[in-house]
Amino acid sequence: MHEFFQLPVFGVFISIIAFAGGREIRKKFNYVLLNPVLLAILFIISFLLIFKIDFEDYNRGGKFISFFLGPSVVALGVFFYEKYEAVKQNLKIFLFSVLIGGISGVLTVIVFLLLLKVPDFIVESLAAKSVTTPIAIEITKLTGGIPEITAGIVIAVGIFGNAFGPFILKKLGIKSKIAIGAALGIAAHGIGTARAFEESKLAGVYGGLAMCVNGIITALVTPYLLQLFL
Amino acid sequence: MLKALAYIFGFLLLGELITYFFKIPIAGNILGMFLIFIALRLKIVKLKDVKPASDKLIKYLVLFFIPYGVGLMVYFEVIADYWMPISIAVIASTVITLYISAIIIEKLER
Known part of the structure; x- marks a missing residue:
């Protein structure tokens, strides 16, 4: 049986059905913590633990799925081209917000983690926690952190932003919908952007564009900021 | 669709190629994202030629991670x-x- 689970098709199949199942559950009960990706991950981890299957065996198939992260990041460039007309009117302000927001996202998490005396490899793994998972993974590979830790925390950050972002921002006196949209994209990437679309379509577009631009900014500054502090 | 996939993977390859040869500390796929945006802006690549593949990839982005x-x-x-x-x-x-x-x-x- 052990050899059976080493077949790549096992990892591919369980990933696809777990995700499809997660989406069905989300459709039935519209509740934010029932994030399809989170459900799929928890389901697969439970399955592997119950049947005593190693992660490495699962990942023989999983690799074929995660390979598509590379072209997906390129596809974000196409998305940006398609939508950037929408931010043209406020382009400079938008870029300024992403630049400052993006840098504070990296800077504050590094400083807080160091103040709380967390080991360096965790700081390296979490520095890029605000950007979309495929970009965050690439940044972590370059900085010497552990990509799997990055992926887990990035997804958690997205869910946090999705669940509480608009509430926190409104409590802090933010009224502009596009400000909320951009902030969700900058701080909580794609999962936060999904919530921005619920505020308004334009807010969602701002979120998606902010996520793309912050991906580039964070990729450029993270290695240098880490060098500065570690 | 085939043409669109060729463009997406082509730009990914180009991004990887540049980071490989110039040893710049940025991932090839992020560079590819930037380059395809520039190519679309300069009308070197037409949106309709890449959109079929890019829409599908973005739709299933969360599955991939x-x-x-x-x-x-x-x-x-x-x-x-x-x-x-x-x-x-x-x-x-x-x-x-x-x-x-x-x-x-x-x-x-x-």
């Missing part, structure tokens, strides 16, 4: 040892980032 999320199980004990400081730092940083990003647009927006 599931294996990395599952990989977290290997590091479960490491995370468990530091869950308090990690939660505090990550939540505080996220709230600050949200606020700074939003307040800039709120105050300066036309």
Whole structure:
């Protein structure tokens, strides 16, 4: 049986059905913590633990799925081209917000983690926690952190932003919908952007564009900021 | 669709090629994202030639990072040892980032 689970098709199949199942559950009960990706991950981890299957065996198939992260990041460039007309009117302000927001996202998490005396490899793994998972993974590979830790925390950050972002921002006196949209994209990437679309379509577009631009900014500054502090 | 996939993978390859030869500290796929945007802007590539593939990839983007999320199980004990400081730092940083990003647009927006 052990050899059976080493077949790549096992990892591919369980990933696809777990995700499809997660989406069905989300459709039935519209509740934010029932994030399809989170459900799929928890389901697969439970399955592997119950049947005593190693992660490495699962990942023989999983690799074929995660390979598509590379072209997906390129596809974000196409998305940006398609939508950037929408931010043209406020382009400079938008870029300024992403630049400052993006840098504070990296800077504050590094400083807080160091103040709380967390080991360096965790700081390296979490520095890029605000950007979309495929970009965050690439940044972590370059900085010497552990990509799997990055992926887990990035997804958690997205869910946090999705669940509480608009509430926190409104409590802090933010009224502009596009400000909320951009902030969700900058701080909580794609999962936060999904919530921005619920505020308004334009807010969602701002979120998606902010996520793309912050991906580039964070990729450029993270290695240098880490060098500065570690 | 085939043409669109060729463009997407072509730009990914170009990005990887540039980072490989020039040893710049940025991932090839991020460079590819930037280059395809420029190519579309300069009308070297037409939107309709890449859109079929890019729309599908973005639609299923979240599926593609599931294996990395599952990989977290290997590091479960490491995370468990530091869950308090990690939660505090990550939540505080996220709230600050949200606020700074939003307040800039709120105050300066036309």
